[in-house]
Each structure stands twice: as structure tokens, then as C-alpha cells.
Amino acid sequence: MVNKKMIKSVMKIKTACFYTFLLVFFFVGLLWFCRPSVSETEKRELTKFPEMTVSGVLDGSFWHGVDLWYSDTFPLREQLIECNGFIQSLYGDRSSQLIVDDGHHADDIPDIPTRPSGTDAPITDPGTDEPPMTDAPGTVEPPTTDAPGTDVPGTDTPGTDAPVTDAPVTDAPPDTGNNDPQEGEMKGNVYVSGDTGYRLYFFNRKNSEKFAEVINRAYDKYSGTCDIYCIIPPLNSILLNQATQDKLKISDQGRAIEYMYALMKEGVRTVDAYGSISAHKNEYIYFRTDHHWTALGAYYAYTAFAKSKGVTAHTLDMFERQEYPGFLGTGYSESQSQAMKNNPDTVIAYVPFGTNKMTMRQKDGKEVAWRVVNNVKNYHAGAKYACFAGGDQPYAYAHNPTITDGSACVLIKDSYGNAFVPFLIDHYEYVYWIDYRYYDGTLTALIKDKGIDDVIFCPNIYSTGVSSVINHLTALMP
Amino acid sequence: MVFSSMVFVFLFFVLNILVHNLCGSIRAKNAAMLIFSLIFYSWAGLGFTAVMLIDVLICWFFALRIERGPESSKRRMLVICVALVLLILGFFKYTKFLFFNIGMLTGAETPEFVSGIALPIGISFYTFQLISYVADVYRGEVEAQPKFSVLLLYACLFHQCVAGPIVRYSDIEHDIFERRTTPGATSRGISRFTVGLAKKAVLANSCAAIADAYFAVDPSSLASQPAAGLWLAGLAFMLQIYLDFSAYSDMAIGMGLMCGFHYRENFNYPYIADSVTDFWRRWHMSLSGFFRDYVYIPLGGNRRGRGRQLFNLFVVWALTGFWHGASWNYIIWGVYFFLFLAAEKFLLGEHIDSIPAVIRHVCVLVIVYFSWIIFKFEDLGQLLTVLGGMFGLGEGGFSNLAVSLELRSNYILLIVAIIASTPLGAKAASFLRRRAKEGGAAFAVWSVFEVVHPVLLLFLSATALAGNSYNPFLYFIF
Numbered sequence: 001m002v003n004k005k006m007i008k009s010v011m012k013i014k015t016a017c018f019y020t021f022l023l024v025f026f027f028v029g030l031l032w033f034c035r036p037s038v039s040e041t042e043k044r045e046l047t048k049f050p051e052m053t054v055s056g057v058l059d060g061s062f063w064h065g066v067d068l069w070y071s072d073t074f075p076l077r078e079q080l081i082e083c084n085g086f087i088q089s090l091y092g093d094r095s096s097q098l099i100v101d102d103g104h105h106a107d108d109i110p111d112i113p114t115r116p117s118g119t120d121a122p123i124t125d126p127g128t129d130e131p132p133m134t135d136a137p138g139t140v141e142p143p144t145t146d147a148p149g150t151d152v153p154g155t156d157t158p159g160t161d162a163p164v165t166d167a168p169v170t171d172a173p174p175d176t177g178n179n180d181p182q183e184g185e186m187k188g189n190v191y192v193s194g195d196t197g198y199r200l201y202f203f204n205r206k207n208s209e210k211f212a213e214v215i216n217r218a219y220d221k222y223s224g225t226c227d228i229y230c231i232i233p234p235l236n237s238i239l240l241n242q243a244t245q246d247k248l249k250i251s252d253q254g255r256a257i258e259y260m261y262a263l264m265k266e267g268v269r270t271v272d273a274y275g276s277i278s279a280h281k282n283e284y285i286y287f288r289t290d291h292h293w294t295a296l297g298a299y300y301a302y303t304a305f306a307k308s309k310g311v312t313a314h315t316l317d318m319f320e321r322q323e324y325p326g327f328l329g330t331g332y333s334e335s336q337s338q339a340m341k342n343n344p345d346t347v348i349a350y351v352p353f354g355t356n357k358m359t360m361r362q363k364d365g366k367e368v369a370w371r372v373v374n375n376v377k378n379y380h381a382g383a384k385y386a387c388f389a390g391g392d393q394p395y396a397y398a399h400n401p402t403i404t405d406g407s408a409c410v411l412i413k414d415s416y417g418n419a420f421v422p423f424l425i426d427h428y429e430y431v432y433w434i435d436y437r438y439y440d441g442t443l444t445a446l447i448k449d450k451g452i453d454d455v456i457f458c459p460n461i462y463s464t465g466v467s468s469v470i471n472h473l474t475a476l477m478p
Numbered sequence: 479m480v481f482s483s484m485v486f487v488f489l490f491f492v493l494n495i496l497v498h499n500l501c502g503s504i505r506a507k508n509a510a511m512l513i514f515s516l517i518f519y520s521w522a523g524l525g526f527t528a529v530m531l532i533d534v535l536i537c538w539f540f541a542l543r544i545e546r547g548p549e550s551s552k553r554r555m556l557v558i559c560v561a562l563v564l565l566i567l568g569f570f571k572y573t574k575f576l577f578f579n580i581g582m583l584t585g586a587e588t589p590e591f592v593s594g595i596a597l598p599i600g601i602s603f604y605t606f607q608l609i610s611y612v613a614d615v616y617r618g619e620v621e622a623q624p625k626f627s628v629l630l631l632y633a634c635l636f637h638q639c640v641a642g643p644i645v646r647y648s649d650i651e652h653d654i655f656e657r658r659t660t661p662g663a664t665s666r667g668i669s670r671f672t673v674g675l676a677k678k679a680v681l682a683n684s685c686a687a688i689a690d691a692y693f694a695v696d697p698s699s700l701a702s703q704p705a706a707g708l709w710l711a712g713l714a715f716m717l718q719i720y721l722d723f724s725a726y727s728d729m730a731i732g733m734g735l736m737c738g739f740h741y742r743e744n745f746n747y748p749y750i751a752d753s754v755t756d757f758w759r760r761w762h763m764s765l766s767g768f769f770r771d772y773v774y775i776p777l778g779g780n781r782r783g784r785g786r787q788l789f790n791l792f793v794v795w796a797l798t799g800f801w802h803g804a805s806w807n808y809i810i811w812g813v814y815f816f817l818f819l820a821a822e823k824f825l826l827g828e829h830i831d832s833i834p835a836v837i838r839h840v841c842v843l844v845i846v847y848f849s850w851i852i853f854k855f856e857d858l859g860q861l862l863t864v865l866g867g868m869f870g871l872g873e874g875g876f877s878n879l880a881v882s883l884e885l886r887s888n889y890i891l892l893i894v895a896i897i898a899s900t901p902l903g904a905k906a907a908s909f910l911r912r913r914a915k916e917g918g919a920a921f922a923v924w925s926v927f928e929v930v931h932p933v934l935l936l937f938l939s940a941t942a943l944a945g946n947s948y949n950p951f952l953y954f955i956f
Contacts, residue, residue: 002917010925011665018668018932019495025940026492029484060523063479067521071484071943080944087941091684091891098883105699247879 028075035073047072085336097192098248099334106202106251112262190331191237191248195339196288197331199235203251204465211464212263214473215457219268221477222447222455229308229456230264231271231301232257232464233293233416236286238278253461254278260464271308273301284348289340290329292385295349295419302423309454314426319350324376327384347384349373352425354403358389360396363438372398372422389421394438403429409454410446412436412476414469416460428453436472443476479521481729482678484943487936490518491733494636498737504655508631511737518636519600526598529566530634533601536562537608538629541615545622556616560609567605570597575804600640602801604633606768611647613772620648628654635739637730641723643744644764650739657738665928667735672935674728679939681895682721688714688888691880693854693864700863706877708868710885716850717895720749723762742767749899752838753830754818754845765801769794784824791823792816805856811849818845 028034039046050056050065057063071077088094189200219228234253237245245252254274261270277285277293277300285297293301299316306313327345331337351373358372368390376387390396392415408430411417414437424431432450434441436459446452463469479486494514501507520527540559544552573595577588611632614620623629631654638645692703692711703711727744734741744764751757758766777790792813799812822830830838851868855861866872897903907927914924 002915002921006921007914008661010928011661013925014929014932015661015664015668017929018672018936021933021936022488022492022495025488029488058524060521060526063521063523067479067483067485070489074484074488074944077944080941083937084941084945087680087938088684092885092887092889094887096883097887098880105702244879249878 025076029070031075034075036075036078037073039078081336085341086338088336089338094192094335094337095194095339097190097335097337099190099192106249107205109203109251109255109259110205112255112258190291190334191240191244192331192335192337192340193244195337195343196236197291197335197337197340198237198240199291199331199462200237200248200250201235201253201256201461202465203256207465207467207470208256208260209263210467210470211459211473212260214470214477215264215268217474217477218443218455218457219265221444223267226447226452227269227309227454228267229269229271229305229454230261231273231305231420231456231458232260233297233301233458233460234274234277235291235461236293238274239281239286257461269308271301271305273304276300276304287327287329287331287345287347287385288343289327289332289337289345290385291331292329292416293419294345294347295388295422298416298419299350299423302420305456306427309427311427314423316350318353319422320353322349322351322373322375322387323347324349324379324384324387326381328381329385330382333382344381347376347387349387349419350422352398352400352422354400354426355398358396358398360390360393362393370396372425385415385418388418389433391415391418392435392438394440395432395434397430397432398425400425400429400431402426405429406451408432408450408452409456410434410443410450410452411456411458412443412473413458414460414463417458420458424456434476436469436476439476442478444478479518481726482675482683482939482943484940487675487939487943490514495736504657507657507737508628508654511635512627512631515631515634515636515639519634519639522599523596525596526601529570529598529601530604530639531630533563533566533605533608534630534633535626537612537633538623538626541612541622541629542624544612544616552616556612559612563605563608567601570595570601572804603642603644604639606644606765606801607639607646608633610644610768610772614647620651623647623651637733637737637739638741641726641730642762642764643727643730643741644768645741649742653734653739659736659738663735663738667732668932669732669928670728670735671732672932672939674725674730674732675939676935677721677728677898678725679942681891681898682718682725683942684888684891685714685718685721685895688884688892689718689854691884697857697860700860701867701872702874703864703867703872704874704877704881705868705870705872707874707881707884708864708872710881712847712851712868713892715854716749716847717892717899719850719853720745720899721895747899747901749843749846750839750901751842752835753822754815754842755822757842757846758815758819765798769798773797788820788824791820795819802853803856806858807852807856807861811852814849814852 037046037048038044047065047068049069050062052062055061056065074080189202191198191200215228215230222228234257237248237250238253240248240250257274261268264270277297280296280300283296284294285300286293296316303313324347325344327347328340329345332340332344356372358370359367360370361367370390372389374387374390376384379386385391398421403426407428409424409428409432411421411424411431411433413420413433413435415435417433417435421431421433430450432446432452434443434446443455447455457473459469459473479490481487494510497510497514498507501510516527519530536559540555540562544555544559547555574588574592577586577592580586581588611620611623611629615622623632632645632647632650633639635645635650689711692707693700693715695703724745727741731741731743733739742764744762746760746763748757748760751760774790774794777793778786779790780787795812795816796809797812798815799808799810802808802811851864852861855864863872867874870876910920910924910927913920915921
């Protein structure tokens, strides 16, 4: 028989264990110097300690901020979240999940309008009698690859944005820009099936038409001096079979892109990245654990671009290939899928042969010499997509010394465009790329200062339906 | 500050326990509890603390006047005191509702100051506690507390001041002056606290995520939710609200036991009730008890005939609904229960016992299920949309892939949540405890269980809280 003393002993051990556990966490919480400022798993900057103000103390907002800061930067938070991912995998059969972030309503895609022959006017919605969105149709000009403008430098220093070529290129992760919420990319809906997260696309008619208007605006403003290209990379839900797409009620990305392209002026060089990528659905063209395409997916878009530009695309075997296994991207961080964790992606990159040197201007204004394809072997599992083009920097450029014709292009992109950059390097003497979310200059000035020949818009299809993206793009062209 | 936050569990609570145990005298312990409670309450803003101090001051002053004043003035003092604290409650909680309805009826514009009125957290709880104190002094059931600080400690004790249980002064008067902790009480407190924390952080928050997937969508999308999704969300919300609210009481009772306070039980597995009357004997017992003792019985209860009893019941249940929130849906929710309670009392009477128990249980669950749908939607238009959608009158059809995935991904969670809403766990623990007294293997199993379960539950809760931004307690809004 058990006596009271034995029961009391158990209770004392229980109490001691409980308080010990609490105290361990208490002391860990006090280790302010161990508190992280960035979450690599969630790809965001963690909450900062709030500024103490009288009004904040009175209305409670200061204390609320302390609360957020304490939990958000708790030293063991990443490990605890990982454990939580495992625990949540026990909630049920999570081999398939639908992570809905912002509702899932798709507008109907109108019939693709037919363009009147012999005109440069944008095609109006057949359902309306509205006039064309602009009144300056202009004429279609041939590509002007040999007219880089007057400010094109003949040295390694393009324009006034002097590269910091003496800065050492290190392997330390730069400020890749992945810390900020990625507008137009991170937000969205994910369908997880097995070890793959599919980013779902729901057509937004109003914003898609506005996006086409923005491209037309660029055409109206710059078509006299440069060619305007538009590449809309589709999301990986094109890989889902039709029955699943129907069940998810997602929009047909091919038709949506076709619709947007049809609304653009004829002089805009629309690139059929969708068709090119779709022809290789059985290849590793999208990451399974991340929302981006792979370099191979970007390569197929590049072949379509080359066709549109009238140049020959380089073949993959011309590039040095680098592999970085162990990539767990946004699909994993959102779903915490154990299947993804057990089968991470590999980032495969193709190093441009003309040059791998680049210069980037970070958000803090600092210019850093970097590599177009960087070694990300020692990067955090969630940060390996930063392999390409220095990540999401406001502004970057590369000078290819093997081409001396003064040709220059600018890529206006979100992070999808990063994997596309390496393929552009070997076609221009100067390649500039700006992230429309962070760049605070104007496209007009850039074109003028750098003697741009080709302006290439490359937002992923999700972004074309996001109003803030439209606003950012519009702001580039005052 | 909420109980289910890292800063509370691993900083505030640890410091509170440490300081409380280090204080030698009861006076020092009370001073420590008062300071901690004021910090806890002020976390939401010092302005709210001022409102509570005024309420306590009013009740402290009038209770002393009632006790020490002439017999003839006692009733008047009571009425003035209750009117003043109800006026304060009414101002902060019901002014917006009042002007909204005046505006609806007359078209008058709501004054600007109304939109700036913020609801002090827990005001409904501590107001009722203070009213019960003054009423008890008036009845001669407790002595008026001459020390303001002691009455303040009673009202603002952080264990229960913001979300109950609604503690009577007589319940803890003894504990305030002569509390002591024992290994047994501390052990029970630890179990209770960790069970409550896990119920909230792991189960309630996860159920909330399921409910929100269909209920917390853009109002314009409510009509397009599939019927099966709405039914699933209703179930998840039903589980969430019980697990959430009872978790808070569990944690309050548990922390009280660890410090020597003994609070009344607030829940007794309400979802196993076999009648609506039984449900309300098990749900938020401290609130039901308050309305019974301070409204129903003073109005005459069942002593003045059937008609008056019916009226009294109506008043009590309309007030119960109105206490929960300043919106018509809460009043409808209260009256909804009044109808079933009146039907049980006056129509079914003793015949209710002749109905098979299974049918009674199912009927109660169905009635309660729909009560929570009413409770959930303050906008009556949305409420009707959801009710219509549940019965196939919406635009979302019966089901879709998202619903089946949601169910498949969470079926184990839902089963565990259902089990946690029944006394099965408590009965199993009780059985184990009884068997343990016989010694042998049962004692070993019980010992391990006793020592491990609080630490395990605390760890599970920590993992859930680490990455969980959804954790405001539902009852804070009351």
C-alpha cells in the first residue's frame, strides 16, 4: 500500500520539475543578447522593442509592443515553432492542406479580345464600349539594340552609380531583402499535397486590367527610346492536374496571361513564358517547398524571351552548374509540412559565363560588390533562393566585359526575376535590375541615365493582381 | 496581458510566484499580489486602471456607509452605489450601442466622442464582483472591508479580474488574510494551470483557426461559403468557446491554488448536460449564480406565481445576453435560452425525465450549437446569411475541396477537443489516482504521469504560443 508520505514525495517532485521548467524558460527569456532580430524560417524581421512614450504607456500600446517583442524574439522560438510544426502534423492527415491567406475568390476571365489588324491600339474589353485606355497609339519601332543613349559609359562604371568594385566579395549572407514581407508574393493561398506546396492563382480582373494599363503606360512613355518586354511567370499550380485545379476553383493562368497580353499595345513585346514553361511540366521547373520557380523554370522563360527579342538563347550546357541542397522555402515555413522537411529542395544555379560580378545597392543605400550566382552553401535552409542576383535588392547591376556594344537592359522584377537575371547577363553589356517594391528612383531617370535599350517587366502572375504592385509600378513612371 | 502569452507564463507568472513565496508575512504577500495585479491590469493601459480604481473606491465608500450608516439609509446607499457602478459600466460598454439604436430609429448622428470610448478589459467581471460585495454587505452576509487596498486586491486580483470566475468577496476573504499553500494544493494547482494553458494554447486556438476559415472571412464572402464548411466552423467554434473560456477559469483556479486562493468552479463539463437547465448549471456557473442571487431571487424568483416567474426569467436571460455584449445578437442569444428554459420548466416539467437520455443530450447539443452561431455574429445580416448557408440557401453549395481538406487535416484535433470537453480525462486521472493508492505498477504509472504531464503540457503550450499570433481570450471583450 502507498502511504501519504510517498504521495507527498511525488507531489514535491512534480512541483520541483514544473518550477524548474518554468525557471529555465524564465532565464532563457532574460538572455536578451540571444534574442534574434530576424526569423529565417518566417522570412521576416522580428518585432523590435517598442519605443516608450507616455501615450503608449497610458493607452497600453507600449505594453502590447513589449508583449509582442518578448514572444517574437524569444531565444528558443524557432525551435519551438519547429516542434509545433511536428505537433500540428499530428492533428490529422496533413498530406494535403489548403492554407488560405486572403480569401479565394476568382473573377471570371473574359473572352480574349481580338486585336484589330494594323493598329497599335490596346484591345478594349469586348464587353464594354470604352475607348482605348490611352490616346497615343504611336508606331511600332524595330528593336534598337545599337542605340544605347548618350550617357552610356565605355568603362566598368556605368553612369553615376559607381560600383564598389574594390569591396571584397564574401560568403557572408547579405541583407537579401528577404526580411520584409514580400508583397505580392508571400501573401496568397497554398495547396499542399505531399511534399509540394502549390501557390494558387485567382484572377482579379480589375487589377489585371490595371496592370496591362501600366505596361501600356510604359510603352507610351519609353517606346521611342527602348523596347518594352513583358514576361509574366506563372505559378506552380499549373502543374496540378485539371481535376484538382477545378476542385480548387483556381483560374486558368494561361488564359489570364493571354487576356492581359491582349490588353497590351501591339508594340509591347509580350513573352510567352507560360507556353515555354508549360511544355516542360515534368521537369524540375518549380521548387516544391517554395513559391519560386527554379533556375530551370526561369531558363525556359528566358528561351521565350530570346525568341521574342530575336536572339539565340544560350544552351544550358554553356553555363557552369552549381547545386545547393537543403532548401526549405516559403511553402515549408507556411505549412510546416513534415513531408517537405523530409525532402527539401535543391537550388540549382547556372553561372553566367560573361561575368559573375555584380554590384547591388541595399535598402540602407550601401553599395556592395557581389556575385550574380552566389555560394549559398552555408545559408540558412530558408534563405538559399538568395543565391540569385543578390536577392531582393532595390537596385543592382552587372557589367559584362565580354560584350562591348554598349547594350543595356533593365529588369523590373520581384523575387521571381532573381533567377532570371543570370540568363540576361550574357546578352547585354550592362544589365540593371530593380525590385519595384523597394526601388525609390524612377524608371524614366534610369532609362535616361543608363541608356537602356530594353525594359523588361517580370512580375509573377500573382503580383499582377495585387493593387500595391500596380501602385509601385505606376510610381516608377511619374 | 493574456494568460496565454509567453510574457505572462515565462516572465510575469514566474516573478509573481517567486516574489509571493519569498514574502514571509501575509501582509507582504498581499502587497506583492496587489502590485502584480495592478501591473497585470495596467498592461492594457493605465486609463483602464483608473476606471477600476474609481469603481473600487465607490464600492469601498458605500459599503462602509451601508454598514455604519442608519438602517433607513442602507437601501438608498445600495441603490446609489449599484447605480453608479452600472452607470460606469453602461457608459463604457453600452454607449455606442445606445447611440447606434437611437440613430437607427431617429436618423440622428452619433456624437463624435462615442467612437473614442474604449471598453476597459474585464469591466463586466469586476463590476459584478463589486456589486456582489456591496449587496452582501447590505444583506449582512459579509462585513464591509475598511481597508481600501484589501478591497482593491479582491477586485483586481489578476487571477480572475479580467475573465472570471466572478468571485464573491466571502469566497476569498479568508484566503486574503490567512492563506497558506500545501504540497497537495500546489500540485493540484499546477495540474489545473497547465491543463488550462494547453486547452487554450493548443486546442482552443487551433479550433479557432478552423472556425475562422469560414466565419471570419470577408463579410461579402460569407454567402459563398459551402454549407459543410459552415457546419464544421460551427462545431469548431462551439469547441473553441468552451475550451477557451473554461481554460481561463482552469488557469485562474490553478494559479489561485498555487498561491493559497480558492476560487469557485466555473464550468462543469456543460456539453454533457441533459437539459438546457442543466447546461446553465454547468456553464459559467459564477455568472448564473450572480444573476440567480442578485437579480432573479430579489425580483421574487418563483415565489410570486407563474406569470411573475416567467417575467423574472425573461429579465434574467435578457440581461445575461446583454452582459455578454452590447449588440442585439447577445440579447437574442439570451432570449433564445430563455425560451428553451421556460419550455423545459413550464411545458415539459417532469415529463423531461421520460425522454431517453440520448435524445435529451443530442437536443441540448443542437440547441447549444445554434446558440453559439447566434453568439458569434454581431451583425444580424451576417447571422442570417450563415444560418441560410448552413441549410443550403447560400451560394457555396454543399461542400468543396477546402472543407474536406480542413476536416481531414484536423480530425484528430477535433476528436481530442471533443474528449477534452468531457469529463473522460478527469475520470481517467481519478481512476489512476485511486489505483495508485494500492501501490505497485499503478503507483509507478501514476507517479510518472503526475510528474510528467505538467511539464509536457507546458512544453506543448510553449510551442503553440511561440508562433501563435492568434491568442486573445474571447471573454476579454466582455
